[in-house]
Structure formats: C-alpha cells, structure tokens
Amino acid sequence: MRKILSLIIVIAIMTSSVAFAGGWFTGASDWAEEELLNSVKNEILSYDDFNLPGVVFNNNISRESFAMLIVRLYKAMTGITPEEAPIDTFSDTVNSDVLVANKLGIIKGKGNGIFAPNDKITRQEMAIMIKRTLDSIGTDYYAGDGVLSFNDKDIVASWAVQGVDFAYDNGFMKGDGVNFGPQSNTTIEQAVIIVNRVFEKYHEVLKKENDYSKGYKLNIQGNNLYVTYDNTSNKELIVEGVKKADYFENESSKIYYIGTNGLIYRYSLEGKYPTYIKDTKNAKDFVLVGNGTYSGYMIYESELQGTTYKVVKLNDDYNATYIGDVGSMYDPNYEICELYEQMESDKYKFTIDVTDAVNFDGLSHWSEDHMKFYSYASHYDYIDNKEGFLRMYPSDYDKDNYCAPMGIIGNDTSVLGYNGYGGIYKTEVTFNDNEDGNAGIVFNVKYSADGVDDFAGYYAGISPGGNTVILRKASYGKWNKLATEELGYDISKGDKIILYVQKNGSEISVFVNGKNYISVTDKTYSDVGTFGIRTWKCDATYSNYTVNPLPY
Structure with a gap:
C-alpha cells in the first residue's frame, strides 16, 4: 500500500484495452498520447506506471490515485520530498502519497478518520485539490473571477466552489461547455493531462531563488x-x-x-x-x-x-x-x-538622585559623603569598591553579633522630607552572599541612632536566603510585620535586584524587578521623614538610588 507508484494498485482491472506507443498507456485515447508522453517528461508519470497488469487509462481514477498525481505535481514543481502525516491519520489507508497530501493540507478525508481511497474521485474534489496544491507550494495563480457561470453550478458543494471556479476559469476543467459535472468522475488519462497542464502553466513561476x-x-x-x-x-x-x-x-x-x-x-x-x-x-x-x-x-x-x-x-x-x-x-x-543598560556609566555610581524632589534646598545629588551612618558596632565600615558603588556589611560580621548598618539622608532626626507626604524610592541591590539576611530601603524615618534596630520608620527589603520580599515597621527597637511575600524564584550570589517603593500617604506598595508584590495601608508614619538604606545580616552593594515625585 505504501509503494510510491500507488496509482496502479488502486485502479480497477479492465478486460478490454487498446495499446499504442510501444505498449504504453493501455486503453488511452489517441488524442491523449502526446500529452501523456509529455507528462512523463515532466515527471507527473513514470514509464513504470504503464507496464503493470490492470492499468487502463480510460478507467475512472480513484481518490488515492489522484493523491499520487497531486504529490507528483508538488515534487515536480518544488523539487522537495515533503513529510508525511502520522501513519494513523486515516483508518482505511496508510498510503504514502495520501499521508503526504494530508500533511500539506491538500486533502482532509471524509471525517472520522476515513479517506475512502478506492472511491472514484469527483471533478469538484479534483478541482479543490489542485488549487490547494498550488496554495501549499506558494505559487501565484489566477484564482478565478468568483462567479460560476455554467448551468449546473447549483450542485457544486460549498467547500468546492473556489476550486471549481479556479479550474474552470483557467481552462483546466471545462466540462461539456454547458455543464461542469462537479459530481461526475474523471478518467485516468484526463486526470493526468489536467495535472500536467497545471504543471506546464505554473512551474516557470517557481524558477526563482530562495528569498x-x-x-x-x-x-x-x-x-x-x-x-x-x-x-x-x-x-x-x-x-x-x-x-x-x-x-x-x-x-x-x-x-x-x-x-x-x-x-x-x-x-x-x-x-x-x-x-x-x-x-x-x-x-x-x-x-x-x-x-x-x-x-x-x-x-x-x-x-x-x-x-x-x-x-x-x-x-x-x-x-x-x-x-x-x-x-x-x-x-x-x-x-x-533597562536598568542595567548603562552599568558602566557614572549614572550607576552610588548617588541619591533627588533632582525633582522638593525641600532639598536646591541640591541635586547626594553621595555617600552626605549620609549619616549608623550601626550597632562602635564604628561602621562601608566600602567604596572603586566603581562608585556603596557596599555595606556589618563590621563585626559573625554569628554572635549581627550588626545592622544603615545610611540615612539628613542629620539625626531632622525632617528633611520629600513632598511632605510620600514619593517613589528606588535602588539596585546586589547580594554578595545569599545567606538568611536582608537588605533594602528605609523611608519616613522619624528617629535613628546607633543600634541594631534603633530607629522609627518603614523598611522594605529583600531576603536572599528566604527568596522573599518583606515590609516592616520599626518603632524604637520593636518591629511590626506588615507583609511578607514569596518572590517565586531563587536569588543567587551576585544577583542584582531592583527594589522600588511607592508611598502615597498611608498607601505603601513594594515592587521587585518591576513586579508589585506588596500593597498595604498603614498610617503610623504618614508625614515627612528621612530615608536611606539598611542592611541586616548580609553583604550587599547598592547603586543608583533615586527619589522621584509621585506620578499623579
């Protein structure tokens, strides 16, 4: 069933025949000889198709046999051997040409996995299959004027109208001049000649290079x-x-x-x-x-x-x-x-950009030299890594004494504020380890002093060990948990995270890498306050800290 030359196998055996042209084209009409020979030259047929018993060219062609002609047309025009559909596509045939034509979208079967390979193909089925073949090849062709003009146009199936119009208007299938005969059958010789004429008309169109x-x-x-x-x-x-x-x-x-x-x-x-x-x-x-x-x-x-x-x-x-x-x-x-695009630019040095902020007495940027640093230790170490980034980690970084270094814009408990109400705070944090600590932004800070947690205000941070984002409220050494959310992915050593906080009065939202993880309402520190960065129990590097007005 899977022989390439499947045309012969599915043609009914006829007892009468007429031989010519050296014994080829048994049963063919005299008028068809020249075009049949031409179809061999064009590789629509091969000589082997004529020499097996039972081949009679004036016999009606089957659906499976016409599938072979269509695949031959495709190969002759493209030079491509196309893929087959899965072998179980149809329950009544595993014919290679049928499966190739199905894969190319040329044939679809009769539904429920039935192809009916031995049924005689109708003229309207032939017409739509030829059109679909040219579609699958990508050939430019005249599709017809869209109007069926023969007497029996009303019995053309709706799914076949475009194919019939194409075949009729291009002169490939004319019928008897009055009727098209959409539900009639076609002989082998007629089918071969029709397919060969399609090749003759359109194969030159494909003589172009891949573009x-x-x-x-x-x-x-x-x-x-x-x-x-x-x-x-x-x-x-x-x-x-x-x-x-x-x-x-x-x-x-x-x-x-x-x-x-x-x-x-x-x-x-x-x-x-x-x-x-x-x-x-x-x-x-x-x-x-x-x-x-x-x-x-x-x-x-x-x-x-x-x-x-x-x-x-x-x-x-x-x-x-x-x-x-x-x-x-x-x-x-x-x-x-986008926030990484200018890593090598001075923009990414640790400066706090407050160009658009109010209440900053005309200052446009603050660097680490303008910050006041706090830590639990008697001294505080911060390291400029010579690229302009600020690296903060506890000076006594051991398991018995976890310092919480913090840098604040402003002096002591001053109310150097922003907008008197809220704003947008953003920074980049690179984690130099992924232990169970955290690092982030402090804002609306009302009080700050040397000590592990000795400040009053809000803190939004990232925990690389827990892969979480946290929002806390500090009150002179006491902490209140406002929210904790899973990030949904792991933070590894060396990862750079964008932390973004928006405060609008009592409404606080926290974003990580552009995604909103936390939105809460808290009125404790709803007016002015200082802001900065804080690191607890981990080694973190900060860059590109910005303060901007609310967008509304």
Missing part, C-alpha cells in the same frame, strides 16, 4: 535546523546539532540557535555561515525581546553556576554585551533590563 526577506519558517527535526522559504516553499538544511532556534521578525537575515554544545550562535541567511556569540555559555533556552524599548536584547537561561537568566545586548559582530541577570526569562516584566 529569506520574503519570510521563512524554522523547523527542528532530529536536532537538525531547517528553513522553509515562503517565496519558494523550499526546505533547506541550515545546520545540524540544534536545541532551539528563533529569530527577530524585523531582522530576517539572522537566526539565533543553541547548539548541542550549549553555545548560542547567530546564523546569517545572507552569508550562509554561523558565528558563536561570545560568552553565552551553558545555554539551555532563550527568548528574544522583539519589541519595546529594548528590542534586540536576548535573555537566556544558563546552567553555568546554577540556573540563572542573563540579559545580553546583541551586537552586530559576534560579541554580546552582558547587561545583568533577571529573575525569570519569561517574566512579562523582562524589560527591567
């Missing part, structure tokens, strides 16, 4: 990456050994893929060569940022030191600029990578 700029589709089979070009439907093997591939829709000349070695490559469809994207090692998966401010960036999953999600900016050459790590590759807020 990736017209669009293409990627397909990975058995770790091999294929590209199917929209303008020719040609399927081309690009590279072997691929885990995943993708491309930017607005950058049609380049494909990105992960090799089986865990490296990420960029493949040029224009130059037909791959280049390794430097420093993208141990990659398991990736996504491309295709729109928005950071279109052209890649976020990939790396297993080099545990699972991390790294943001890189793709350059024109084989290099990529590492931007930073994010919590999740598929987080819809992955444009948080």
